[in-house]
């Protein structure tokens with residue numbers, strides 16, 4: 489029996505589902521044994537993986553979140569491209585089996601798949617159905633509607649209208665995609681690292697943050713911190729009526745006894761910026777096969793990846809967690825099983841990823857992006873605590889991000 493390890497960042501209910509899949513894989517055959525290991529947050533898992541690689545003690549499989557993708561893909565010799573791994577081990581592979589929003593997010597500039605899409609998500613707008621009914625409003629389609637109709641009505645009904653998790657992901661990266669705004673030069677960074685500059689310092693997003701500040705002052709928005717769970721809790725407690733979070737939180741929310749009905753729909757957009765809102769791009773993470781492993785272990789990793797992408801496994805994962813099915817076959821299976829008749833909100837993530845595409849909606853590729861997010865989190869925190877103003881903060885983000893991008897480009901020569 490060949491043993492392999494899988495380091496991941498899936499805590500709580502998500503981690504239990506990972507364990508269930510690992511057990512199913514192990515029970516499905518007798519040649520390979522996979523051991524999943526929870527390593528903490530996405531950031532901690534990536535740091536642990538890099539340190540282990542340097543020490544020659546890397547796991548076979550490392551889960552890396554979207555923000556770390558460019559860094560890992562750019563770390564020459566650290567991983568075996570998943571497409572090569574599968575083909576070398578006789579596993580049928582066709583990139584077109586993957587839904588379009590997922591297909592190229594973890595691919596290199598030639599379209600070769602490097603990371604194996606696994607837990608793909610989209611940010612969605614969750615809402616407390618009872619609260620919106622009490623306020624006599626429907627979920628807002630635009631931010632204009634939110635600020636003029638939804639938020640004041642919710643306030644009158646005793647709720648804070650809005651909280652949202654992870655400002656870089658939802659109010660920055662996906663803000664760009666939803667409004668079809670370029671996020672970086674060089675085709676959002678996909679066409680090469682040389683000279684790539686971030687395009688975050690623009691009026692559309694600065695006006696958005698200025699509006700958020702106004703909502704904060706008017707009691708329509710509350711910010712509870714940069715931690716992944718910080719802004720979900722007040723929604724679960726019924727204090728905040730609308731929460732922007734990951735589709736990957738759907739399963740966890742459904743399993744809780746919230747004391748109110750919840751549902752989900754698309755992220756609002758600013759009509760002043762676009763009248764043709766676009767799709768969001770995927771979040772979550774993918775799985776990288778680490779280099780330096782024996783052929784036997786690589787064969788085991790390929791077998792696990794094959795198991796993971798089976799429509800049945802994907803459907804199970806999707807149903808338990810809310811992450812989107814990454815293949816068309818899995819999505820078709822979910823539909824054929826009538827899953828969305830029973831849980832229509834579970835389809836919102838994949839539907840939003842399938843909205844019309846634009847020139848700027850396929851994702852971004854920026855090295856040292858994990859550090860760029862740290863800069864954003866620092867500056868956004870300062871905006872929301874009143875320590876800085878929006879224009880100064882975005883100027884700083886632009887400068888520091890561009891310095892990090894230039895440093896990354898040097899590592900690629």
Ligand SMILES: O=P(O)(O)OC[C@H](O)CO
Nearest residue numbers: 553554609734736771772
């Ligand atoms: O919470 P997740 O797993 O959907 O991930 C959200 C972001 O894409 C992570 O960077």
